[in-house]
Amino acid sequence: MTPRLLWRGMLAGVIAALLAFVFARFLAEPQIDLAIAYEAAHARAGAPAHPGMAHAPEPELVSRATQKGLGLLTALALYGAATGGIFALVFAYAYGRWAKLSPRALALVLAGAAFVVIALVPALKYPPTPPAVGQHETVVLRTIAFFLMIALSVIGALVAHSLGRRLRPRLGALNAALIGAAAYLVLIALAQVLLPAINETPADFPAVVLWNYRVASIGMQAVLWLVVGLVFGSLAKRTLSHGRA
Amino acid sequence: MAIAYGVSDDVFIPVEGEAVIPVKDIAPWAAFGLLLALICLYFVSTEQGALSLFKGMYVHEFVHDGRHLTGFPCH
Numbered sequence: 001m002t003p004r005l006l007w008r009g010m011l012a013g014v015i016a017a018l019l020a021f022v023f024a025r026f027l028a029e030p031q032i033d034l035a036i037a038y039e040a041a042h043a044r045a046g047a048p049a050h051p052g053m054a055h056a057p058e059p060e061l062v063s064r065a066t067q068k069g070l071g072l073l074t075a076l077a078l079y080g081a082a083t084g085g086i087f088a089l090v091f092a093y094a095y096g097r098w099a100k101l102s103p104r105a106l107a108l109v110l111a112g113a114a115f116v117v118i119a120l121v122p123a124l125k126y127p128p129t130p131p132a133v134g135q136h137e138t139v140v141l142r143t144i145a146f147f148l149m150i151a152l153s154v155i156g157a158l159v160a161h162s163l164g165r166r167l168r169p170r171l172g173a174l175n176a177a178l179i180g181a182a183a184y185l186v187l188i189a190l191a192q193v194l195l196p197a198i199n200e201t202p203a204d205f206p207a208v209v210l211w212n213y214r215v216a217s218i219g220m221q222a223v224l225w226l227v228v229g230l231v232f233g234s235l236a237k238r239t240l241s242h243g244r245a
Numbered sequence: 246m247a248i249a250y251g252v253s254d255d256v257f258i259p260v261e262g263e264a265v266i267p268v269k270d271i272a273p274w275a276a277f278g279l280l281l282a283l284i285c286l287y288f289v290s291t292e293q294g295a296l297s298l299f300k301g302m303y304v305h306e307f308v309h310d311g312r313h314l315t316g317f318p319c320h
């Protein structure tokens with residue numbers, strides 16, 4: 001049963017990535033172009049947005065058209081297939097264990113949780129940044145901090161979930177869920193306080209571009225996870241009702 | 246035996262007579278699947294950024310927009 005679910009998770013992830021690509025192409029790419037135009041204007045004026053951000057003189061390895069088209073599609077398809085596969089594995093374990101939910105309902109609940117835990121909550125601490133925001137020298141620190149934030153969010157969600165399940169017999173479903181959610185909030189607040197603050201937005205970077213870019217980026221993640229939940233749910237329903245592999 | 250739940254008109258379908266997929270059925274796929282998925286995610290998120298397995302910037306530039314939009318530090 002597991003390989004059949006895994007395969008369908010990857011398929012759902014790729015389908016979701018196609019829709020996320022269309023969303024990003026129309027809503028996010030214009031913002032990326034504006035950020036690159038800002039960067040180029042600074043380079044031309046001889047005053048890079050950040051000291052040491054010598055981005056302009058190097059020859060273009062990959063054209064903007066490819067970055068926006070095939071490059072973005074490839075990156076999202078790989079991201080979708082990988083996260084969709086992991087999603088299917090979590091689903092295979094959770095089905096019948098974590099909640100007595102139907103395949104489609106469980107897939108939607110898990111997809112919503114995945115969006116909050118690995119996309120939305122890490123983005124509250126380290127929001128996605130367009131080109132021209134972020135200093136080249138700090139990329140290692142920023143990468144470590146971002147991955148740590150995702151890891152702590154996932155661990156926090158698992159701890160909160162098992163706490164909620166343990167309290168359910170004594171306190172009832174709603175109270176146990178509320179205490180679980182509160183535990184997650186406390187753990188996330190701790191992680192946000194302990195992890196380093198990163199603010200590398202150039203002083204004159206247009207605020208509207210930054211806001212629109214971030215809304216588009218998080219919106220793209222919402223599209224991705226919503227479609228994974230819907231598509232995988234209906235595929236899993238069919239697979240599971242066929243019974244034995 | 247199918248039992249309907251309030252959250253949807255869909256039904257809970259027990260797997261092979263039991264309600265769960267055994268862990269020993271999931272584990273090898275989880276190990277292999279996670280390994281492959283993490284390698285894919287590494288190339289989308291980190292290669293030629295914070296870490297570099299290959300010289301140059303081609304991978305970085307090719308996945309550039311996707312890396313920015315999925316929230317990973319790009320450069």
